[in-house]
Amino acid sequence: MLSEFSLIDRYFAQRARTGARRATLGIGDDCALIAPAAGEMLAVSTDMLVEGRHFFPDVDPHALGHKALAVNLSDLAAMGAQPLGFTLAFALPKPDENWLAAFSAGMFELAERHDCELMGGDTTAGPLNLCLTVFGSVRQDVALRRDTAQTGDDIWVSGTPGDARAGLAAIRGEWPHAAIDSTDAAYFRRALEYPQPQVALGLALRGVARAALDISDGLAGDLRHILTRSHVNADIDVDALPLSDALARLPRELQLQCALAGGDDYELCFTAAPQQREAVAAAAQQAGVRVTRIGTITSRDTASQAAHEQPDAAPTMTWRDRAGTPLNLTLQGFDHFHAD
Amino acid sequence: MLSEFSLIDRYFAQRARTGARRATLGIGDDCALIAPAAGEMLAVSTDMLVEGRHFFPDVDPHALGHKALAVNLSDLAAMGAQPLGFTLAFALPKPDENWLAAFSAGMFELAERHDCELMGGDTTAGPLNLCLTVFGSVRQDVALRRDTAQTGDDIWVSGTPGDARAGLAAIRGEWPHAAIDSTDAAYFRRALEYPQPQVALGLALRGVARAALDISDGLAGDLRHILTRSHVNADIDVDALPLSDALARLPRELQLQCALAGGDDYELCFTAAPQQREAVAAAAQQAGVRVTRIGTITSRDTASQAAHEQPDAAPTMTWRDRAGTPLNLTLQGFDHFHAD
Helix, strand or coil: CCHHHHHHHHHHHHHHHHHCCCCEECECECCEEECCCCCCEEEEEEEEEEECCCECCCCCHHHHHHHHHHHHHHHHHHHCCEEEEEEEEEEECCCCHHHHHHHHHHHHHHHHHCCCEEEEEEEEECCCEEEEEEEEEECHHHCCECCCCCCCCEEEEECCCCHHHHHHHHHHCCCHHHCCCHHHHHHHHHHHHCCCCCHHHHHHCCCCCCEEEECCCCHHHHHHHHHHHHCEEEEEEHHHCCCCHHHHCCCHHHHHHHHHHCCCCCCEEEEECHHHHHHHHHHHHHHCCCEEEEEEEEECCCCCHHHHHCCCCCCCEEEECCCCCECCCCCCCCCCCCCC | CCHHHHHHHHHHHHHHHHHCCCCEECECECCEEECCCCCCEEEEEEEEEEECCCECCCCCHHHHHHHHHHHHHHHHHHHCCEEEEEEEEEEECCCCHHHHHHHHHHHHHHHHHCCCEEEEEEEEECCCEEEEEEEEEECHHHCCECCCCCCCCEEEEECCCCHHHHHHHHHHCCCHHHCCCHHHHHHHHHHHHCCCCCHHHHHHCCCCCCEEEECCCCHHHHHHHHHHHHCEEEEEEHHHCCCCHHHHCCCHHHHHHHHHHCCCCCCEEEEECHHHHHHHHHHHHHHCCCEEEEEEEEECCCCCHHHHHCCCCCCCEEEECCCCCECCCCCCCCCCCCCC
């Protein structure tokens, strides 16, 4: 045991021990013990965050602590699962008290807001790396899956996707011609650094939405996962995309690139039958979140021999403007912060 | 999506999808869904392995795949939990097909032996880092904890601790004066690279052992965790330590340092009431594992005011030879492969 690693004990293990209510044993024994409520399943997701790929070397540690947990809670939100707890494994080049204090504060503030408790972990010396595994509870029959979209479903998105990508551009000084003012830059940066996982919306959408996922790699790329796994296509009204006021002040081409191909949003993209529109609106109101209908699930050409032989073939996304005119958008090659 | 990361899909995700029986959804959706059997708890443990700290940069990837899962299964063994599944997150500098093929083969061979299925994961580019989270199933009332040792309990250990530490020395060429012959060196090295998690023993010890943990940082240091959490002391017969034939050929001082302070053994250390000796022997026979009684749990001096005021104060370990004569052993400063 490195004596300096007692700092980590102070900021994580002690806090987990005093706060623990749900997990049995946990930090201090070989394993934590946890069970979902009777009749429910445990939803499990794991994410690894690496310096230079998912965050900048000089990232504010408070923001990093928040985001490391937020991206994992977002996976629970996308399943409609109620957060229960998480494990945290991380490698640090050298424990630094100020850094650990801020990092743990950012993480625990979000954890407490979602009643999600630290159940166990591992720490080691090494290049900075964060690996979280989150646990939630959901009934299997109402879990929000990716493979359940149906032809005719509305396609919805929460919040205003694209702001996080504009935040990355603002930090990098990527678009000198776009002249982002400082208030907008601060807004974009906050969207990138403090994404809010849509846990309440995911819970409210159980039994209402048909398929769902969270947007981590960009709306177009992530929606493609639903289309592939559900064997359907999509028709998107590009003029319906919900844009923040700040994003709406950028050139139109950047608006669309950010909203459709920008990563790190952690909003939910979901489908629901048209007769569920009022129920979707009610769920959004209950969660205090804006949701917008942006398109329709369409069928694959099942007459084609190719569709039968290659059920996992690439789906087709059709982009249209408000008048219904098809648009030719090039989303390839738009640089993400992380691309895996 | 980096196209080269489709290699990872080939070696991990596809295999997980075709092999999955226990987890619902899993790889390809936002979360895996899993539930323990009725009346059981899910035991959860997470470990992070870092190059240069837990393994050498030129480690055989097959051995690394084995060991990354083995150290996690060992945590389940130490709880008496039946393995169910695991998630794998890893960062790789650059996907290399030969490396991934060997790494995944080493991991899945062990996973299949323990019927433990890959349920989900995450991959990213970055300095080599492996983070596994394992899930097992155990009834809470028979889970093997660390805080339940009682005065008068026998102290047991499985296998022959110390061999892994000698393997590290053999690779490093650390003890030129000890003249390890090449057969012994190969044996030691295998102990270091292919530790066998004592899953069957852990299962057989449920209801028999009182407290248990696995030896990752050395018998003395790990036993100390049981003593601290159970508020007891220990009396160890150093001459009773089980040594492999190869370790017994080393100078006596190295034997003791390896057996007591060597890390990476992943054997079980446990306590049981003396009336359970036959039951312990039966459990070991059932698991096909050697177990050895090495000492006794003794009480703290509860008359002392300090013991009342500091229930978490450092426990005392007393070392004796076969005749009962106390020995003065210095275990501090014995270099481990990893020390956190």
